[in-house]
Amino acid sequence: MRFDVVSLFPGWVASVADWGITGRARDRGLLSLHGWDPRDYTHDRHRTVDDRPYGGGPGMVMKVDPLRQAIQAARHADPRPARVIYLSPQGRPLDQAGVQRLATLPRVILLAGRYEGIDERLIQLEVDEEWSIGDYVLSGGELAAMVLIDACARLLPGVLGDALSAAQDSFSQGLLDCPHYTRPEVVDGLAVPEVLLSGDHGRITGWRRKQALGRTWERRPDLLAQQELSEADCRLLEEYQRELAD
């Protein structure tokens, strides 16, 4: 999967592919990352990319033309069609379902804004999708772009292999993940749940599902409300709730 990122700090976003899973994915040719700096598409001495907002108010707004030229340069750098994605608080909240869809695309062009944002006409003319990584305001869209790249990269075939299927089971079904444990068995008197030491994979799977259902019920009832629970799930959740009440 190819990512082109339009940003005033292209090297910063590119660094996401210098480490860990995303670094390994790039080294193995499973993803590529290309930065485009709008300042390279300015023609004045100050390399101006922003200006004061019409209507007054604080801060600056990113101008259409440098961004548009950077996007066009990114489009033409690869013959495949590209979806242009703008990261902003006004976008659709990014979730695993959205990431799963984006990770199927051959390439995306990510637009990372700065200042108060970008001229609305650039969105109308060039942007296909607007996504948000959360209801808070960052100083720039670069971190949001890196979050999206990371979340997509780990879904690419060959990046995580079988570890992905385990890691994705719960959340890809809209539930929070179950708790995880590793050696040693006891930490400050806190023991690993005995079921995980039992070697009984049926019991372990059931326990993990119950924990995922229970934690989602406790922490994100909004997510649970979106799920169609099977009878078995309902029984597991009731068991979790009884155990909690005991």
Ligand SMILES: Nc1nonc1C(=O)N[C@@H]1CC[C@H](O)C1
């Ligand atoms: N939340 C978010 N999810 O994606 N992007 C953001 C975000 O806060 N962007 C900043 C807003 C003003 C500045 O231009 C960049």
